[in-house]
Amino acid sequence: MSTPQLSEQEQVRRQSLEEIRKLGIDPYPAAMYPVNTTAAEILAGFSDTEDKFPEVCLAGRIMSRRIMGNASFAELMDSSGRIQIYVRRDDLCPGEDKTLYNTLFKKLLDIGDIIGVRGFAFRTQMGEITVHVKELTLLSKSLRPLPIVKEKDGVMYDAVTDPEMRYRQRYVDLIINPEVREVFRKRTLVMRSMRELFDSRSYLEVETPVLQAIPGGAAARPFVTHHNALDIPLYLRIADELYLKRLIVGGYDGVYEFAKDFRNEGMDRMHNPEFTVLEIYVAYKDYNWMMEFTEEIMSKVAMDLHGTTKVPLGDNIIEYAGPYRRVSMTDAIKEYAGIDITGMSEDDLRHECDRMGIGHSPSMGAGKLIDLIFGEKCEHHFIQPTFIIDYPQETSPLTKKHRSRAGLTERFELMVNGKEVANAYSELNDPIDQLERFHEQMRLSQKGDDEAMFIDMDFVRALEYGMPPTSGMGIGIDRLTMFMTNQQSIQDVLFFPQMRPEGQKPL
């Protein structure tokens, strides 16, 4: 292992560590610390007329220090926020020995160290609620200087904005940027809000395989790995759809899973190789029911996060209260591309793409071309939540044929801010039709479509035993979180977004 050159400040901190040990103080004590409150609790509950916090014990990280001879102020940050502490020499060291204040607190502690304090809350002459410290315990010595961010009147000074630092060292980002912690708290709330709704209906949260011998349920390039004992290739799942439907066959009326899916494709502001999808399947429902349920989910999530269904996103306010507009794929293309694709052949569609300057390849069939026109000309217009319904059969191999419109399927996607956030079907449960659709995918694959679906014969076998009419939906949790927290990049809603490994740079 190479020994990277330590900076001056790192060397000083290591020396301090040794001196702390020489004082007989353990810089990394094992014993639990008896925290009995938080910064936020004190700030919220403090009263000038009654002594509500005569004995507090809290712990956190030193974020700033103002040392003035024999008394000092510092800011302590715990998971709830920051509070000022007041440390006076003669309170910390009532006896003759002033080492704890003069040496430990003033010299050997640094910004970033984690300490515990015991004392009482009071209000300073300047009006700030503060903890007067009677007893101080070092809980963890920090050896690496933290980026210093100062703030006055809401203005941040020297804020760390370098995305590389923020994403590679997310722990630092979380320490110094409280609004980042809030985004991730909201991400958890999004999932909790959905769980509450599903559980209230007695739908069952389940787990299905991440390692799959046949990567099914979506059209995407998978990651491949190898299982040594079985000596077979295994794929990281691109979707959990086919397993969840097997469970509907097995007799559950409603199942859902928050799944990490993996796709070996491009990375950009909207895509990360691993991402989270909620999939839910409910027996005896169709896609019309699912649209109403989706409206209920979205407005509940918005309410739980913001207390309103109106959520700001970029320059817009998104209204998540239903009902949402429903536009068929055909009408959307009529409206924004100005053409009627009804009854058009593959050649006609290819011709229209050429006319509109949309690039396409020979391996694309009619359905893919329609998808392309929609993506190019229509998608970005749908800012407010809108259901795009009735997709072509060719690109929807797991979807039931439309009950009344030939060549189309009972499928919808929910568009928000010009992007897809949900995708749902009346699930195809006719095993003979399903097998035929898989074969159609095979033909597309042979034509050069490298993300056409694999045939999963066990899934067909399951359908042969009989699956009730079912509606299913997937929601992109990362994207939904972006929209609900007004973030413009998927990297801002993933704790640890995928990045190129760090090179030879010394850490």
Added chain:
RNA sequence: CGGUCUGUAGCUCAGCUGGCAGAGCAGCUGACUCUUAAUCAGCGGGUCCAGGGUUCGAGUCCCUGCAGACCGACCA
């Protein structure tokens, strides 16, 4: 994969037509018992992303590479 931009102290950044490497915060020493971007006096701290080239001389100009951001392409 292509275009544009960026990389200098722990952090945020300056450094002009090439001429001794800079500031604020942070750190260190000292003063200060109600400060809050604390203040005051003093002091240290650099592989200027890496490698090569041009030049008497390169942080600065040129080439290659590495890493990142943005925009496209591919891709849900």
